Amino acid sequence: xxxxxxxxxxxxxxxxxxxxxxxxxxxxxxxxxxxxxxxxxxxxxxxxxxxxxxxxxxxxxxxxxxxxxxxxxxxxxxxxxxxxxxxxxxxxxxxxxxxxxxxxxxxxxxxxxxxxxxxxxxxxxxxxxxxxxxxxxxxxxxxxxxxxxxxxxxxxxxx
Amino acid sequence: xxxxxxxxxxxxxxxxxxxxxxxxxxxxxxxxxxxxxxxxxxxxxxxxxxxxxxxxxxxxxxxxxxxxxxxxxxxxxxxxxxxxxxxxxxxxxxxxxxxxxxxxxxxxxxxxxxxxxxxxxxxxxxxxxxxxxxxxxxxxxxxxxxxxxxxxxxxxxxx
Numbered sequence: 001x002x003x004x005x006x007x008x009x010x011x012x013x014x015x016x017x018x019x020x021x022x023x024x025x026x027x028x029x030x031x032x033x034x035x036x037x038x039x040x041x042x043x044x045x046x047x048x049x050x051x052x053x054x055x056x057x058x059x060x061x062x063x064x065x066x067x068x069x070x071x072x073x074x075x076x077x078x079x080x081x082x083x084x085x086x087x088x089x090x091x092x093x094x095x096x097x098x099x100x101x102x103x104x105x106x107x108x109x110x111x112x113x114x115x116x117x118x119x120x121x122x123x124x125x126x127x128x129x130x131x132x133x134x135x136x137x138x139x140x141x142x143x144x145x146x147x148x149x150x151x152x153x154x155x156x157x158x159x
Numbered sequence: 160x161x162x163x164x165x166x167x168x169x170x171x172x173x174x175x176x177x178x179x180x181x182x183x184x185x186x187x188x189x190x191x192x193x194x195x196x197x198x199x200x201x202x203x204x205x206x207x208x209x210x211x212x213x214x215x216x217x218x219x220x221x222x223x224x225x226x227x228x229x230x231x232x233x234x235x236x237x238x239x240x241x242x243x244x245x246x247x248x249x250x251x252x253x254x255x256x257x258x259x260x261x262x263x264x265x266x267x268x269x270x271x272x273x274x275x276x277x278x279x280x281x282x283x284x285x286x287x288x289x290x291x292x293x294x295x296x297x298x299x300x301x302x303x304x305x306x307x308x309x310x311x312x313x314x315x316x317x318x
Contacts, residue, residue: 001165001166001218001220001279002163002164002165003163003164003165003166003218003279003281004161004162004163004164005161005162005163005164005250005252006160006161006162006249006250007160007162008249008250024289024290025290026289026290041227041241041249043227043228043239044227044228044239044240044241044249045239045241045242046227046228046237046238046239046242047238047239047242047299047300048239048241048242048299049299050242050297050298050299050300050302051242051297051298051299052293052295052296052297052298053293053296055254057216057250057252057254059160059162061160068200068202068203068205069202069203069205079205079206080202080203080204080205080206080207081203082200082203082204082207082282082283082284082285083204083205083206083207083209083210083285084285085284085285085287085290089282090165090167090200090203090282091164091165091167091216091281091282093164093216093252093281093282095214095216095254095284097290097291097293099293120160120162122162122250122252123241123248123249123250123252124241125241125244125254126241126242126243126244126298126299126301127293127296127298128183128244128296128298128301128305129293129296129298130183130185130305130306130308131183131184131185131244131256131305131308132256132291133292134211134212134256134258134286134288136211137211137212137286137287137288138209138210138211139209139210139211139285139286139287139288140206140207140208140209140210140285141206141209142285142287143209146287146289146290147289149289149290
């Protein structure tokens with residue numbers, strides 16, 4: 001089944017290269033960016049300013065192809081792709097929860113941005129703890145290192 | 160910019176119709192379902208069984224077209240589409256965090272399923288609180304009602 005998507009905007013950030021980026025929003029604390037929503041979709045932003053955090057879905061436009069086993073940034077062992085957040089995926093869709101600061105003239109000022117500059121935006125959803133937060137969570141191979149994500153940077157392995 | 164996706168599996172659930180469904184995983188506590196991963200992607204499931212919760216990205220395949228202002232299930236007022244989780248979106252991609260029970264022969268047993276039977280799966284990501292959980296959250300128009308989501312069901316408004 002083929003599904004065709006169209007970008008609804010563009011994400012801007014200080015990150016111009018895939019290397020040396022924070023690998024999750026928690027490693028991008030304080031990093032500011034903007035999301036420019038294309039004119040024809042701007043009416044859909046009504047009421048979004050009431051939310052402090054939003055979920056961005058976007059296209060990993062610089063990642064081409066995929067492998068089902070990868071060595072993720074947080075590890076030195078081969079892991080199944082779907083047990084990682086690596087960008088080279090069968091459907092190269094990324095997900096980041098970022099802080100929403102301001103919306104003005106169809107442009108969102110956001111913070112905690114771990115996204116490459118120029119990334120095509122696919123969707124915005126409001127972040128709602130009652131929908132998205134889980135308790136009593138196990139995180140498999142990430143148990144040992146997940147607390148260190150803030151200090152890690154990307155390299156060129158998923159280029 | 161056009162982006163073409165292919166489904167990597169199919170989600171099965173007790174919900175055969177868009178009407179009368181739970182409207183978020185928190186309203187689907189205990190509801191069981193399965194995710195069948197197509198043969199060619201199954202190697203990517205390695206290590207996923209270490210995670211108690213997973214993020215499913217899927218295609219809202221029964222929702223066609225979109226409106227930029229909608230009256231969401233949780234409200235009686237018109238809201239901007241991107242301030243809601245309504246399924247009729249410019250890019251009809253859904254996101255649910257579900258509990259992972261078991262993986263066997265390329266089939267995932269999952270729980271807390273708020274997804275229509277037969278839904279095409281686009282991606283699986285591990286749920287990691289350090290990446291996905293936010294503190295000090297404001298949720299705009301949902302502040303008043305978000306605690307009541309567990310008791311709400313869908314109707315036919317997004318058919």
